[in-house]
Amino acid sequence: MDQINVKAWEGRSQTDEGAISAGMAAQIHATLGAPRTPAPSLGQILPPLWHWCAFPPTAPMDELGADGHPALGQFLPPSDLRRRMWAGGSLNFYAPLRVGERLQRRSVLRSVKQKEGKTGPMMFVQVDHKVYGERGLAVEERQDIVYLQIPSSYAPPAKQPLPVAPVLHRVVPMSETLLFRYSAITFNAHRIHYDQAYAREIEHYPGLVVHGPLQATLLMQAACAHKGRCPVQFDFRGVHPVFHGDALDIMATEDEDGNLALCTGQAGHQGMQAHAMWEGTL
Numbered sequence: 101m102d103q104i105n106v107k108a109w110e111g112r113s114q115t116d117e118g119a120i121s122a123g124m125a126a127q128i129h130a131t132l133g134a135p136r137t138p139a140p141s142l143g144q145i146l147p148p149l150w151h152w153c154a155f156p157p158t159a160p161m162d163e164l165g166a167d168g169h170p171a172l173g174q175f176l177p178p179s180d181l182r183r184r185m186w187a188g189g190s191l192n193f194y195a196p197l198r199v200g201e202r203l204q205r206r207s208v209l210r211s212v213k214q215k216e217g218k219t220g221p222m223m224f225v226q227v228d229h230k231v232y233g234e235r236g237l238a239v240e241e242r243q244d245i246v247y248l249q250i251p252s253s254y255a256p257p258a259k260q261p262l263p264v265a266p267v268l269h270r271v272v273p274m275s276e277t278l279l280f281r282y283s284a285i286t287f288n289a290h291r292i293h294y295d296q297a298y299a300r301e302i303e304h305y306p307g308l309v310v311h312g313p314l315q316a317t318l319l320m321q322a323a324c325a326h327k328g329r330c331p332v333q334f335d336f337r338g339v340h341p342v343f344h345g346d347a348l349d350i351m352a353t354e355d356e357d358g359n360l361a362l363c364t365g366q367a368g369h370q371g372m373q374a375h376a377m378w379e380g381t382l
Contacts, residue, residue, distance in 0.1 A: 106223070109177035112209045117202070118154035120146055124285070125199045128153055131281040132317060145196040148330050149317045151231055151239060155205050156287030167298075168289035177212055179223050181247035183303060186312045188244040188337030193330065195238045197231070204232045210242070219255065223247040244337070254304050257340055259369035263361075266351040268326045272318055274310055274344045274366075282314045307343035315342070315372040319362045322350045323376040326360065331376040342371035 120128070122142045128150055129139035140146060159170035172178040197203065210226040224246055231239040276294070283293050291298040292309040299305045316336045324330045342348060342364060349365035358378060364371040 106177050106179075106212045106214060109209055109212050112175055114175050114207050116155045116205045116207070118151075118156075118205065119201060119203055120150060120154050120197070120199055122199055124153060125150075128285050131278070131285055132321070140199050142200045144199050146199060147321065148193060148324065148334070149191075149313070149320050151197055151203065151205075152313055152317075153285050154203050157289075158287075164289060167303075168291040168295075175207070175209065176225060176227075176245070177209075177223075179247045181221060181223055181249055183248040183250045185246050185248070185338070186243065187246040188312070188335070189316075190242045190335035191333070192240045193238070193332050193334075194240070195233065195235055197233050197238050201233050206230045206232070217248075219251065220249045250303050252304065254306055260339055262349065262363065262365045262368060262370060263351055263353050265353065267354045267360075268322055268350070268352045270322055270350040272348045272350060274342070274346065274348050276308060276344050279308055279310065279314075279344055282311055286311075286313065305341065305343065307345055310342045310344065310348065310371070312336075312338050312372065315348070315364045316374060318348070318350055319352075319364065319372065319374045320376070322352065323360050323362060323374075326352065327358070327376075327378060329378065331360075332379045333377040334374065336372055336374035338372050340369060340371050342366040 125146070126139040133139060157170050163171050165171050167182065169184055206229070208228045210228045213224045215222045215224065224244065227243045227245065229241040229243060230237060231241065279293050283289070288311070292303055292305060293311055294308065296308055299308055319336065320334060346366050348371070351365060352360045352362040354360055360376045362374040362376060
């Protein structure tokens with residue numbers, strides 16, 4: 101698709117209504133929460149990033165592509181590039197959201213850019229989201245999406261080493277069950293996360309791919325636990341795919357202002373990088 105037609109998608113907007121019910125909060129907690137702790141109940145504060153489960157894609161079956169994603173050409177621009185990934189993003193948190201609260205997400209397609217990378221053509225899409233609760237604006241978010249060609253064989257990017265002196269280090273098993281459950285609570289039908297035959301034979305990954313948002317949520321949980329409170333700003337980006345089977349390292353270093361540089365890791369290299377900042381350190 102040429103640059104002019106792609107650019108025509110910029111400025112498109114849509115509004116979605118959503119909520120995290122008490123039942124859904126229990127499901128998210130069962131998937132991501134600390135063992136032997138209660139799930140947040142009706143009216144209690146949601147952990148940050150749980151709002152990603154509040155606005156599930158509702159495309160019917162006949163509007164899903166072969167990869168399980170909703171077909172392009174509605175809100176997101178169409179493309180011949182068949183690999184689509186949530187590559188990163190940035191969030192500002194203004195107010196907590198609560199279980200059972202009516203939520204609204206207003207989305208605007210900020211930019212669409214086509215580039216030629218080392219592995220071929222690429223398209224970068226940025227979407228701005230504003231999430232409102234019953235008390236007003238709660239979260240501002242930028243979502244970074246990248247479209248790529250599916251390679252003929254697995255060709256990972258360069259590996260970046262893990263930090264040598266982390267202030268926190270956790271290890272989280274990456275089982276098929278966890279990936280399936282996270283796909284379920286986000287209603288994400290992308291087959292690279294649960295269909296091994298598709299992931300290996302069609303997209304040429306060595307195994308099931310761990311979701312980027314799942315990694316970001318695990319990093320956020322670690323940041324909140326380490327500091328004892330939630331950050332006001334959080335950004336993240338994937339730098340290398342990670343897969344089910346091998347456990348995921350959750351690590352962080354802390355700067356002199358108390359901000360955290362976090363990463364996931366697997367097999368000795370980083371998978372996702374993130375930064376968390378707290379009020380008073382910005």
